[in-house]
Amino acid sequence: MKRGKIEHSYSDWQVFALTFLRVLIGWHFLYEGLVKIYTPGWTAKGYLLGSAGPFALLFKSMAQSEFILNLVDLFNEWGLVLIGLSLFIGLFSKPSKIIGIVLLSLYYLAYPPFPGLGENINVEGNYWIVNKNLIEIAALILLSVFPSSFVTGFDRFLTSAKKKEKYDKQKEILQT
Amino acid sequence: MNTVRRDFLKGIAAVPFLGYFAFAFKENINKEISAKSKNLYETLKIRQLDAPGAKLLPPTGNDGNRLRIGLVGNGWRGEQLLKSLGYVHPEFIKQNTVDGKFTKRLQDFLDQEDLNIEFAGVCDTFDVRVQRGVEISTGGLGPGGKTNTSAPAKVFPSYREMVDSDEIDAILIATPDHTHTQIAIAAAKAGKHVYLEKPMTHSIEEAVELKKVIKSTGVVFQLGHENRQQMSFKIARELYQKGVLGDVSIVQTFTNRNTVFGAWIRDDAFDHKLGNRDNIDWKEFLAGAPWHEFDRKRYFSWQRYSDYGTSVTGNDFSHRYDCVNQILELGIPETVVALGGQHYYKTHGDMPDVLSAVFHYPKRKLTMTYDCSLKNSIYRQSKILGSEASMDVDRAIMLYKDGNSERYADIQANPSDPMYYYEPNTGIDAISSATSQAYIKGGYGPTYIDGKVIDATLLHLKEWIDAIRGHGKTSCNIDVGFEEAVTFNLANLAYVNKKPVIWDSVNEKAIVG
Incomplete structure (x- = not known):
């Protein structure tokens, strides 16, 4: 069997583990997005203005323009909700993971846990280079190379019959 | 299926x-x-x-009221004042023009409010600085699209000729502390308005005398505590007055520095290497101080010598004090004790580098403390400890509820997390040195008002100039200046005498012991 096809033959525990991780991240994104939508007058302005590190100027400049700030707010609120839903139910999982990685990278760069940047009111915990954002990025990368939505998600119904056939066939081969 | x-x-x-x-x-x-x-x-x-x-007062200058300003003492601070007034050295313009384009720093300068003044005269005891002042007066570009290329500032041999000149309307004094009073009094008596750099006076007696003269002459007086313009202190004042802190029992103020420059040893800083016996008017510098042979150290690091300077209390505590005084209206303490010593920097003068002072305000049921170390640079905001909440205040405010507060009993906030946080966005350029970082953080740099980021010094000068033109009053007037001068001088007396010092407010005298 070719190595590239191994994902088509997960064990039940592997399917469970990958689905579990996908649902957890979906849950997190969805809740983050909904909190922002439900908070009256929520805006990323303060977060952007407080940005630290090598890209701080870029993030700060985003908050200076009303137009860009509105875009950022909208993208944050609905981006998070849609990515969350998508991961949760496993629909259009691949593009949403990629957008999720982009969003998380922006959060990471706005407050990079680099030494020498000092304390910041907008971040908690103790991190050096690696923080929770980076770990969630890594988890999404992992999930995009080991997808589970075509097994335990709505993507299953979108997957071409051919692909499914292939999967079933391989599973059969493995089981025999 | x-x-x-x-x-x-x-x-x-x-x-x-x-x-x-x-x-x-x-x-x-x-x-x-x-x-x-x-x-x-x-x-x-x-x-x-x-x-x-709060709203900014619109510009008050017009063709008919251009103010002619003379500068006494064009040192480091004097040059900063000139920049706020709209005058910079051509060197600055050259350094900040890259490929025909202005840097943000230069653009910010050109965009600042034009206060409509003329830098008309300069005097300094150091010839190099006089020359530089003249160059600044014709520096070229200035705010409001004007060019400062008309007549150069007139050079006066000393402040005496300047205050007597009818070509000068008002003067800025940015000289060593021991000369503040004599220059300010001469100016006020000649009818010139006075902007005096902090600390106000070298002694309590001088403060009493200056207050009398300023009040009797009626000139517009502003003491150079530009932190009076800082929004965070105005908000902190309002929070206190509205009862957010409850009963304040302790006020803590600090100075922490750990560099030779920060310890005011500046013989070779800036352009001081150029100074020598021939280009410094030593006698004029000494003024009323005891006679001493020419000494570069004494001249350029004068802050460290009690003959000329006012110790760490005048240099730095006076700032912190004025910040908390504007929030709490503390006034002058009844009793002051102070202990410390000159333990580390022994090559220059007689200034302590470790000092702790306690100021008691029995009527206000509180003490204020001041801790200074010039051998440790931890950053500490001033702290105001109240029965309901504690406040850390500099250009930002952090408010923490008290664990046993009644007022905030229903607020779920953890006492170690701020329940209120204020920090203006002032988009400051990268700041290089520790001293200048502390300066910005301390609230002496830019502030945020009326939707704009403006340097506090410019606002402070604007307030003085507007008051001269009949609009509003100065915030750091002679009365609060008097409180500043007496308070830090009481601490100096306590330190020197190693005894408690009591303030006799009726006779306006310090009683040692």
Whole structure:
């Protein structure tokens, strides 16, 4: 069997583990997005203005323009909700993971846990280079190379019959 | 059929979890959001905050009221004052023009308010600085699209000729502390308005005398504590007055520095290497101080010598004091004790580098403390400790509820997390040295008012100039200046005499012992 096809033959525990991780991240994104939508007058302005590190100027400049700030707010609120839903139910999982990685990278760069940047009111915990954002990025990368939505998600119904056939066939081969 | 069903169930495996999420999140999210976004005023239990809505006074200058300003003492600080007034050295313009384009720093300077003044005269005891002042007066570009290329500033041999000149309307004094009073008094008596750099006077006796003269002549006086313009202190004052802190029992102020420059040893800083016996008017510098042979150290590091300077208390505590004084209106303490010593920097002068002072205000039921180390550079905001909440204040404010507060008993905030946080966005350029970082953080740099970021020094000068033109009053007037001068001088007396010092407010005298 070719190595590239191994994902088509997960064990039940592997399917469970990958689905579990996908649902957890979906849950997190969805809740983050909904909190922002439900908070009256929520805006990323303060977060952007407080940005630290090598890209701080870029993030700060985003908050200076009303137009860009509105875009950022909208993208944050609905981006998070849609990515969350998508991961949760496993629909259009691949593009949403990629957008999720982009969003998380922006959060990471706005407050990079680099030494020498000092304390910041907008971040908690103790991190050096690696923080929770980076770990969630890594988890999404992992999930995009080991997808589970075509097994335990709505993507299953979108997957071409051919692909499914292939999967079933391989599973059969493995089981025999 | 069975396979299809199993297929379908697998595909929607995560949906029940989403169902639970949808079912339970509504209640949870409302709780979380109401906790997070609880109205700030409701939290602080005040009706509103007025200070942040303050408006800037529109420019008061016009063709008919151009003010002719003379500068006494064009040192480091003098040059900063000139920049706020709209005058910079051509070197600055050259350095900040890259490929015909202006840097942000230069553009910010050109965009600042034109106060409509003329830098008309300069004097200094150091020839190099006189020359530089003249160059600045014809520096070229200035705010408001004007060019400072007309007549160069007139050079006066000393402040005496300057205050007597009818070509000068008002003067800035940025000289060593021991000469403040004599220059300010001469100017006021000649009818010239006075902007005097801090600290106000070298002694309590001088403060008493200066107050008398300023009041009797009626000139417009501003002491150079530009932190009076800082928004955070105005907000802090309003918070205190509205009862947010409760009863204040302790006020803590600090100085922490750990560099030779920060310890005011500056023989070779800036352009001081150029100074020598021939280009320094030593006798004029000494003024009323005891005679001493020419000494570069004494001249350029004068802050460290009690003959000329006012110790760490005049150099730095006076700033911190004026910040908390404008918030709490403390005034002058009844009793002061101070202990410390000159333990580390022994090559220059007689200034302590470790000092702790306590100021007692029995009528206010509080003490204020001042801790200074010039061998440690930890950053500490001034702290105001109240029965309901504690406040860390510099250009930002952090307010912590007291663990046993009654006022905030219903607020769920952890006493170690601020329940109110204010920090203006001032988009400051990268700041190089530790001393200048502390300067900006301390609230002496830019501030935020009326939707704009403006340097506090410019606002402070503007307030003085507007008052001269009949608009408004100066905030750091002779009365609060008097409180500043007496308070830090009491600490100096306590340190030198190693005894408590009591303030006799009726006779305006310090009683040692």
